[in-house]
Amino acid sequence: MPKTAVKPVTEQAIVQPLHSPAQLHFRTLRLDTPFQPRIDAAMKTNDWYDWGGYRAPASLWDEELEYFAIRSQAALFDISPMTKYRIEGPDAESFLNRLTLRDVTKLKTGRVHYTAWCDDEGFVLDDGTLFRLAPNRFRLCCQERHLPWLLDSAIGFDVTVTEETEVVAALALQGPTSFAILREAGFEGVERLKVFDLAEFAHEDGSVTISRTGFTGDLGYELFVETRLALSLWDRLWQAGELRGIRAIGYTALNRARLEAGLIVANADFVTAEHAIRADRVRMPDEIGLGFMVDLEKGHFNGRRAIAEARAKGRLRHVLVGLEIEGNIPAEHAIVYHRKKKEVGLVSAAIWSPMAKRNIALASLERPYGDSITDDLWVEIYAMRELKYERLMKRAKVVQRPFIKLDRRTASPPAEF
Amino acid sequence: MKTWDAIVIGAGHNGLVNACYLQRAGLDVLVVEKNDWIGGAATSRSLTPGFLYSNCSYVCSLFRPEIMRDLELPRFGLQVISYEGGAVFTRDGDYLANYRDHHAHRREFARFSARDAEAYDRYARDVTRQCRFIQPLLMRTAPDPTSFRPRDIGELIYLGKKFAGLGAAEMADTLRFWTMSISDFLDEHFETDVIKANFALSGIIGTALGPMSPGTAYVLLHHYMGEVDGSVGAWGYARGGMGAVTKALADSFRASGGTIRASAEVEQVLVKNGKARGLVLAGGEEIFGKLVVSNADVKRTFLKLVEEKELPDTFLRRVKNFKMRGSSGKVNIALDSMPEFPALPKDSPCYRGDMHFTDSVERMERGYDDWKAGRWSADPFLDMMMPTMLDPTMAPPGKHFMSCFVQYCPPKVEGRDWTDADRDAFAETVISQIANYSPGFRDRIVHMEVRTPRELEAEVGLTEGNIFQGELTFDQLLFNRPVPGYAQYRSPIDGLYICGSSTHPGGGVMGAPGRNAANEILRDLSQPTKHMSPAHDVI
Numbered sequence: 002m003p004k005t006a007v008k009p010v011t012e013q014a015i016v017q018p019l020h021s022p023a024q025l026h027f028r029t030l031r032l033d034t035p036f037q038p039r040i041d042a043a044m045k046t047n048d049w050y051d052w053g054g055y056r057a058p059a060s061l062w063d064e065e066l067e068y069f070a071i072r073s074q075a076a077l078f079d080i081s082p083m084t085k086y087r088i089e090g091p092d093a094e095s096f097l098n099r100l101t102l103r104d105v106t107k108l109k110t111g112r113v114h115y116t117a118w119c120d121d122e123g124f125v126l127d128d129g130t131l132f133r134l135a136p137n138r139f140r141l142c143c144q145e146r147h148l149p150w151l152l153d154s155a156i157g158f159d160v161t162v163t164e165e166t167e168v169v170a171a172l173a174l175q176g177p178t179s180f181a182i183l184r185e186a187g188f189e190g191v192e193r194l195k196v197f198d199l200a201e202f203a204h205e206d207g208s209v210t211i212s213r214t215g216f217t218g219d220l221g222y223e224l225f226v227e228t229r230l231a232l233s234l235w236d237r238l239w240q241a242g243e244l245r246g247i248r249a250i251g252y253t254a255l256n257r258a259r260l261e262a263g264l265i266v267a268n269a270d271f272v273t274a275e276h277a278i279r280a281d282r283v284r285m286p287d288e289i290g291l292g293f294m295v296d297l298e299k300g301h302f303n304g305r306r307a308i309a310e311a312r313a314k315g316r317l318r319h320v321l322v323g324l325e326i327e328g329n330i331p332a333e334h335a336i337v338y339h340r341k342k343k344e345v346g347l348v349s350a351a352i353w354s355p356m357a358k359r360n361i362a363l364a365s366l367e368r369p370y371g372d373s374i375t376d377d378l379w380v381e382i383y384a385m386r387e388l389k390y391e392r393l394m395k396r397a398k399v400v401q402r403p404f405i406k407l408d409r410r411t412a413s414p415p416a417e418f
Numbered sequence: 419m420k421t422w423d424a425i426v427i428g429a430g431h432n433g434l435v436n437a438c439y440l441q442r443a444g445l446d447v448l449v450v451e452k453n454d455w456i457g458g459a460a461t462s463r464s465l466t467p468g469f470l471y472s473n474c475s476y477v478c479s480l481f482r483p484e485i486m487r488d489l490e491l492p493r494f495g496l497q498v499i500s501y502e503g504g505a506v507f508t509r510d511g512d513y514l515a516n517y518r519d520h521h522a523h524r525r526e527f528a529r530f531s532a533r534d535a536e537a538y539d540r541y542a543r544d545v546t547r548q549c550r551f552i553q554p555l556l557m558r559t560a561p562d563p564t565s566f567r568p569r570d571i572g573e574l575i576y577l578g579k580k581f582a583g584l585g586a587a588e589m590a591d592t593l594r595f596w597t598m599s600i601s602d603f604l605d606e607h608f609e610t611d612v613i614k615a616n617f618a619l620s621g622i623i624g625t626a627l628g629p630m631s632p633g634t635a636y637v638l639l640h641h642y643m644g645e646v647d648g649s650v651g652a653w654g655y656a657r658g659g660m661g662a663v664t665k666a667l668a669d670s671f672r673a674s675g676g677t678i679r680a681s682a683e684v685e686q687v688l689v690k691n692g693k694a695r696g697l698v699l700a701g702g703e704e705i706f707g708k709l710v711v712s713n714a715d716v717k718r719t720f721l722k723l724v725e726e727k728e729l730p731d732t733f734l735r736r737v738k739n740f741k742m743r744g745s746s747g748k749v750n751i752a753l754d755s756m757p758e759f760p761a762l763p764k765d766s767p768c769y770r771g772d773m774h775f776t777d778s779v780e781r782m783e784r785g786y787d788d789w790k791a792g793r794w795s796a797d798p799f800l801d802m803m804m805p806t807m808l809d810p811t812m813a814p815p816g817k818h819f820m821s822c823f824v825q826y827c828p829p830k831v832e833g834r835d836w837t838d839a840d841r842d843a844f845a846e847t848v849i850s851q852i853a854n855y856s857p858g859f860r861d862r863i864v865h866m867e868v869r870t871p872r873e874l875e876a877e878v879g880l881t882e883g884n885i886f887q888g889e890l891t892f893d894q895l896l897f898n899r900p901v902p903g904y905a906q907y908r909s910p911i912d913g914l915y916i917c918g919s920s921t922h923p924g925g926g927v928m929g930a931p932g933r934n935a936a937n938e939i940l941r942d943l944s945q946p947t948k949h950m951s952p953a954h955d956v957i
Contacts, residue, residue, distance in 0.1 A: 020763045023529050024512070027767065030519045054521025122587065146524075148536040149607075164532050275540045278547060280585040 074246025119304030218262025263402025430458025433713030462661025479644030886925025
């Protein structure tokens with residue numbers, strides 16, 4: 002620390018009578034997103050939740066029907082609160098290759114991949130999507146905040162990392178008619194986007210980045226735009242979608258869709274390493290179904306040695322699996338047993354799947370259960386019914402994820418509906 | 419002549435906790451207190467009409483909820499109210515606030531550094547992990563590593579297992595945490611000076627060390643491992659001032675049949691054939707007891723109340739060497755109106771929290787330099803708050819009690835005793851700092867009580883005015899607190915126990931030393947301890 006002389010406090014009053022808007026943020030604990038006027042107009046349930054400090058809709062008009070909007074027509078969901086970092090510079094690719102599990106040299110400009118990153122001990126810090134916007138410019142989207150980790154990891158690389166959550170507005174447009182709506186809205190060439198492609202399109206005097214990505218396992222797109230153009234983008238989509246059943250939705254509906262798609266949520270289905278208070282709660286990629294991302298051939302990346310060693314020594318203690326559970330009562334947060342007796346894990350998310358017509362769940366199990374031992378698994382469901390727990394012991398079967406596979410998600414060119 | 423089952427010296431919170439547990443075990447217990455008021459360092463005093471001061475300790479977090487429940491303190495009026503955030507004023511007219519809302523907290527930090535804003539989660543995780551390691555040790559007697567009694571071995575194994583349960587990185591962190599400086603620790607997490615200063619204060623409060631001194635990171639932990647109703651790390655006000663804690667304890671004690679004698683200063687512990695038999699009060703009155711428990715600090719107990727010849731040499735030497743250095747003072751102020759701090763928006767919740775003026779770790783360290791030179795800090799660190807923002811019982815509506823904890827403040831001024839003129843000059847240093855940020859502050863003052871280490875020693879009985887009854891450095895913790903071989907509340911004299919903050923787990927209005935000492939005493943008497951709840955689980 003530099004030994005600068007400390008100025009003695011003098012008797013003159015230290016006064017700053019005018020307060021800047023930045024100082025007054027404490028008056029609004031939950032921020033509005035750039036789309037808030039439109040969401041407020043669509044809000045009928047007043048059912049809000051806190052998403053990263055934003056006032057976000059859990060539902061807007063009917064959480065069940067909102068789900069069917071995703072699966073039958075098109076749903077518009079505000080994803081602006083998602084944490085976003087801009088990573089750019091001559092070393093952006095090599096930095097991200099060092100940071101994340103997958104091989105970023107294989108990620109071409111105009112492509113997106115789903116990836117994750119680990120601490121030095123190989124424990125997952127978060128998962129997210131990495132957008133390659135230009136050869137030397139990327140966007141990383143995720144659940145938690147990681148600026149210190151990203152900046153520390155960037156030491157020695159010619160790269161800048163900028164947190165841009167508040168300055169980039171984003172929407173997810175998901176569902177069978179989503180493509181038709183974008184075409185109707187005049188985004189010419191959007192039909193050429195294959196799954197995980199992205200491209201820039203003109204909007205007003207600026208542009209919007211559209212990627213064929215999403216969190217629903219359905220045909221769908223995500224749109225990123227500077228905040229000043231947010232409302233006009235919403236209106237453009239809304240107008241184009243009027244005859245194709247566009248509806249605004251909240252998180253509860255989206256959560257059902259993502260579960261059917263078998264996708265995991267950080268700090269819901271696993272605990273991120275920088276937030277785990279209890280040292281045994283952290284997870285390696287192989288323990289949460291992300292082992293497929295790990296590219297041991299690409300050269301060094303964070304956590305590589307620890308992951309390789311854990312694999313070699315059989316030190317992977319957990320496994321995340323998809324379960325199909327008999328009956329139709331969702332098994333949320335139920336304990337998983339082997340032979341109805343030995344506790345082997347916990348269900349992190351569960352629903353009755355309207356698309357699969359099955360009772361599905363994501364669960365974390367202690368190996369070898371869920372790994373080499375998959376028979377005779379049971380879940381104990383406590384269903385509260387009119388102030389009484391109905392206790393059910395139901396058979397669970399380990400099944401492949403995703404729970405549903407929709408051809409329209411990947412069809413190229415995308416279908417009309 | 420009556421012989422009490424136990425006599426407790428000092429009606430501080432630990433003495434009363436101890437007395438309550440002994441009385442509830444069926445013993446006939448007398449508490450003697452030198453002052454005409456009770457509470458020791460946890461008191462509420464009315465020194466000017468209409469106002470109540472928490473004139474020594476002023477906030478509550480560490481006091482163990484197990485003790486509150488065991489001793490039925492809510493029934494006797496104890497209420498603890500969480501308070502709301504706080505602020506550090508910066509010299510450029512801005513401030514850094516602490517908000518209870520997680521996102522507001524992040525956005526506030528982001529005003530100073532985008533990186534630091536997102537660094538808080540990792541910092542909170544690391545500190546929480548360390549607190550969870552220590553918390554269960556608070557309500558257990560520290561094991562004696564040299565004894566081979568099964569119980570000590572069992573406790574050592576417990577400690578070892580807990581330690582082994584940590585991850586490799588955490589284990590390294592634990593050792594570093596217990597020995598490093600708070601400044602070094604914060605440098606690993608944050609880059610902004612005012613943000614570091616904001617956290618560093620918990621590492622130096624009550625300690626004669628600077629933020630750059632090794633060992634101060636542990637002091638921070640010590641201030642983080644409390645809770646208010648399960649909200650770990652939260653701090654609150656005892657409604658009615660800190661005296662509400664000891665008043666509830668005293669009422670609980672009396673309700674279970676205990677006796678308190680105020681204005682009864684102890685001259686000496688009566689020792690016969692190496693065993694404590696009672697006390698001699700100032701004035702010569704003798705009181706007899708089968709055992710004596712001292713809530714006075716270890717130096718006062720063994721260097722003033724016991725004849726030196728009764729004690730082994732090594733023990734005496736170690737007691738003399740026990741570090742108990744006064745480092746703080748207290749200014750209690752009655753205000754006839756709400757002070758304004760123009761830097762803060764009028765509706766800022768920071769008015770209901772703790773406020774500070776030291777905006778860099780460097781400034782804090784320079785304040786410590788003054789202490790080393792035997793002077794109070796020219797630019798002191800203040801922990802300032804107005805409990806009356808949340809507690810209507812301490813001042814009339816619209817008027818306020820302001821509590822200012824002041825650091826650093828030496829036990830002697832350049833080697834000589836404090837004078838009244840020194841005390842007034844010390845107060846002026848404090849008031850002028852506040853007035854710099856609060857125009858018209860002086861005009862609002864209706865009464866002021868100034869306490870330097872001189873007053874804290876003379877009035878409260880804390881040697882050198884050390885608020886923790888001994889520094890909370892690693893060399894004086896666990897089985898080394900207060901001295902090796904005597905960390906289990908016993909002393910070289912049979913029947914003489916110590917139960918104050920000089921013992922494990924140390925200072926703060928925690929009650930754990932008093933409770934743990936009662937547990938040991940009842941063990942020695944082969945009395946049941948079923949009325950003592952074990953520590954709450956940390957899961």
